Amino acid sequence: MSRYFSWLRRAARFDPGLRLLRESAVTTAAMLAAYGSALLIEHFAHLRVDVVVQAVVLAATAARVQLAADRYDRLLGLAVLPAAAAGAAEIGRLMTLHPNLADALFTLGTALAIWVRRFGPRAARAGGLLVLPLVALLVMPPDGGPVPGHDHTLWVALIAVVSGAWVALFQAAAVRTGLVPAPVPTPAAPAAEATAAPEARRRPGVHTRMALQMAGAVGGAFVAGRAVWPDHWAWVVLTAFIVCSGARGRGDVLFKGLQRAIGAAAGTVVATAVAGSFGPHEDAAVVLIFAVLALATWLRELSYAYWAGCVTAVLSLLYGWFGQSSDDLLRTRLAAIGLGAAVGIAASWLILPLRTRDVLRRRTADALAALTELLGAPGGDRPALLRGRARFAYGAAQLELLARPLRAERRAGRSARRLTGRGAGSPTGRPYRADVVDAVAACEAPLGVLVDGAVADPALWSDPRVARLNRAVAANSAAVRRAIGRRPGPAYQGVRARIPRQSGTAPSGPPEQLRMLAALLAVDDALGTMAAVFGDPPQAGAEDVKEVGIS
Structure with missing residues (x-):
């Protein structure tokens, strides 16, 4: 219970x-x-x-x-x-x-x-x-x-x-x-x-590469499936298609491919056993099929393993409804699922592969482009502010699609570090790549505070202290984007370290203004996490570190 x-x-x-x-x-x-x-x-x-x-x-x-x-x-x-x-x-x-x-x-x-x-x-x-x-x-x-x-x-x-x-x-x-x-x-x-880095821009486009990977996966699955199981080749093709669909990098397709293959195998085993309780063309099997489909639709976002397990369970029940539910067919299904998953993963890894780090860089850069645009919007331009927040939220959502394999990598890395007694950091001393996804997501709430404050009182956006901090954060956003694209320029310089310290004195001002300042500092802290992952831009020019007066 x-x-x-x-x-x-x-x-x-x-x-x-x-x-x-x-x-x-x-x-x-x-x-x-x-x-x-x-x-x-x-x-x-x-x-x-x-x-x-x-x-x-x-x-x-x-x-x-x-x-x-x-x-x-x-x-x-x-x-x-x-x-x-x-x-x-x-x-x-x-x-x-x-x-x-x-x-x-x-x-x-x-x-x-x-x-x-x-x-x-x-x-x-x-x-x-x-x-x-x-x-x-x-x-x-x-x-x-x-x-x-x-x-x-x-x-x-x-x-x-x-x-x-x-x-x-x-x-x-x-x-x-x-x-x-x-x-x-x-x-x-x-x-x-x-x-994008110059060498990345010379490669075929992302969608062209994904299309070629899908063609390789499905075409290879047809060849392998028809050669090994002339009567049940569709299981190989379907699994290869599912594994290769929506591949967002090699790590992503490997992670999802294993999840889908394991879930599909588990769903097939369970459903084949259950299907034996029903005779061919029984209405109860149809009711169960719809129930499992509803469950699959709900659990898809929780894990691809649940989705794959439920969908293949539905297929097994459907085959049972047609009177095909023998143990020999079960073994064929499991073998076909394994072969299809292997073909799909191999196609995504070998045919113009999308490296996870490249996808992470591209999507982070897109989110930061929206952030830079939002920070540069005029305070009285309500449509521009709302549009910038929506674009950033969309960029964060696209980045979140990469999160599962990256977070699995982080969990594994932390476990390994604990076992070796070297602490929780990554082997390189930098934060894990999953920290970038979390840092971008952490910007959404403070950006909401900024936009809501600027929309409610446009004068806050042009307040001298807010404007100075805004420019400093926007400059750091541009610095992280340069680091992502490996373009020369000034590196990220944390804003908190440049705030003049006055012993025993806390920043003063209207509450709305202090909320805006705190939100900008929170965004800059998140940019610092991203800068730690991506490093400094190449040949960054040495500049004097200037103080940001907000106290």
Whole structure:
């Protein structure tokens, strides 16, 4: 019982206010509506049951892609999703008639869905929708039925429209009723100077490299899967796709790949045992499938292992519903998961790899560009201040996506240091890279104080003491960005060390002004942590250290 309550407390910490649970409930409602609609269409149009499975998969996955979409993105989605579903249906036909061509088109489609992200957030969401019907192809067990005709493609497109419409309807209703918060639009990237090192700028773009990695992972999985398990190759391809999706660096893909592989294997073992309790086509198995899908949607943010375990459990239950649940198939699934994970990790590590340190530098530089822009905004320009805070919050959120492998590295390093009795620092004497993520996150609250104070009283922003400290912090932000990009210039100089000390005298002034000063000092302290990780810019010019008078 104590373990149960411990798990609940952990869930409450990862989901404050149960926002993710409420979003999961909305997604589950959309899945059930799509399931019911697809059942009706399948019955009256005399289609195969795979269209019902596809409807549920599209609703479950489109709900996540469209979560932060505005009305224009949703309209675009209702156009992209049926076209992608029709194309995927044609690829599904070719997998029986011309498998090599189908494999090539499938691989090209998954790579294209990633490559289009280079054109901005709207294109990224369209790419996310583009790949969903392809993933749905890998879910269905081989049933040996007749190859569907072209009219089947039209029905699949219709079902995709229905699934997308249910998702849009339930998400809009949830926002209108206050069940879930309104989506926050993705801010435009700030106009910033280049911060990448010269050799990094000569490499292909990030999205091009990720697309090539995905093509290598999926193409290699097709070759390996068809060679080893001609009847169950889809497990290898699906696992390689999942492992390689959203790779944010070599450390990230290795960490997530192992989590997904372990979770998938555990979910397969448990679900195969449970599926033995149900006969083929039992309704109870369908109820359990939806329950596990709802749990997977909620726990995705807690750990990729939970997500992978739940999703592969659903696939195992689905195979059991079709009457395929033998122990021999279980061993095949586990082996296919292991091979697919290995192929996905190898592709991400060997094909134009994204080094974790490069991704960390790029995303930290983007967040600091937004910080510099915010600190340089006029005090009376309320839209500029709010826009700068939103851009920084977005940059911090993007950086947080790297946090899990970096924090695992920090835990391992601290444990090793304790065992050797050398203290808690990193082997190089600098803070760990995970400290950068924490330092950027620590800036959000003080920046909120700054913006709220400047919006409430624009004169505070131009107060001489606040303005002097603001300029010093902005200069330090620029210094850290230079260190990230390895560009010459002055190094970071901590502001606290330059404040004149007056024995027994605390800074005085109006409370609002003191809060602004304390917030700027907190931001500068966080910049000091980042500077300790990234070091000094090369050939930093020697300058006199000037005092910052705020006392």
